[in-house]
Amino acid sequence: MKIVRPALRGRMALAAILFALAAGVSAAPAKQTNRSKQKAAAEATRAGIQKKLANLKKDVVRTESEREEAADELAESEEAISDANRSLRELAEEQGQTNRKLQELDGAQERLAATIDKQKKQLSQLLREQYVAGNEDRIKLLLSGDNPNRISRDLQMMAYVSKSQARMLESLRSNLATVEANQQEVQNAKDELEEIAAEETEQKARLEKQKAHRKALLGSLSSRLADQRKQIGNLERDEQRMSGLVDRLSKLIEEQALAAAAEQRRREAVAAAKAKAAAEAKALAAARKAERERLAREAAKSGAKPVPVQPEPVVEPEPEEPKVAQQPPEEKPENIALAPAAPEGAFAALKGRLRAPVSGALTASFGAKRGSGPSWKGVFIKADEGSDVRAVAAGRVVFASWLRGFGNLIIVDHGSQYLSIYGNNQSLLKRVGDAVRGGDQIASAGNTGGIEESGLYFELRHRGKAFNPAGWVNF
16 A cells, blocks of 8 residues: 655645645636615515505595695606605615725735735745655654654654644635635625616616606696695695694604503513523522532531532523513514604704705795785795705604605604604605704705795694794704
8 A cells, every 4th residue: 555655745735725726716606696685675674664654644635635636647757756866866875885895895805815925925935845855754754763852853843834834724725715705795796786787777767757757747737736826725735734644643653652662661671581580590500509519518527428419400491571461562673663763852952053954045934924825834945956955953754755735745753742844855865764863965855746946845843733943943
């Protein structure tokens, strides 16, 4: 039988590694991007609250007569334009994040390539040195009959060298695996960029189509829109519609805040029960240990041979969740999406220091008469179409949809029953459930809902009642 010497085996292993390096790391097959799955999961998470809000809006409109208004014919195209603009904005943000990730991966790839190149040179040098000194393997050293101390010292040195070689090879394998994973991430990022580009093209085409459709509708409906804007009954119905929406939203927000509080109390009770059970189990284990030690000491004093006692395994019991009378079932994430994002009292503390939601001229003030109709419940700020509309304070979006009389409407809950309302927007850039900070762009100004000039309709409400924003906002 042919005997393969250890040194020869080492050289063979090194040669195999170097051969693999010379062949190069094969490109990994493109990993299917999970971006679409993540988007679908996000939509599914929002589905519950979206369904509730859709039903809520139907309830508001159901109380009105079924008479169609001219502005209703614009609803579909105005909502589609808003959705397309929001999608394009989100895609642009995704594209920026993915490009930054790709740059980071490229940098990591360059650093890894430099490290692997350095390791290749070290291994090549090591292979040459082992080839030249190949006759100094361990077996020949043991059979040399040399001084035992020298043999022992040389064997120890060879062991150190072997360990160093093993560490180098392991490091190289790890770096090669990292390169492969990096290549897969790079490919995934490139696939995502292609997806984003395709979606952008689709959304831009949809946007242009809907803009043309809206323009044509406005031309054919201009006289009807002008007539209906002057009708006092329409203005009164708009106010009733907004009040009805706010009342229902306030009730829904309160219900979900209570559900969130109940869920928090349930979790705290479960955590307390588990902590108590763990403490009791620990105390029981300590008592058993103390008893064993006492028995061992007594046995030692009496001279008797101590009987070994196997400690009983301590199994922590799983505490039952405490039962709470009339406790509501656990709420899913989508069902508590409207819980306030701002602490109690935070909004009231900002009175007089809120920034205007959009830059422009105030053309209608709170309480002023709307011709011979009802008074304004908010203000109207004239602004160029597409101007940034920003949240006046931190909060959570609780409504983002088209509403008759107000066009593309977005409502932010600031906690403590304070709401800010932004109407007639060209596009809504946030979704229901999104948390926003003061100054975040949430929409772009427009003239949706059948109004004549571009701008923003803005209201503040507390406990469902509109109040004058002039003392709160620096217009």
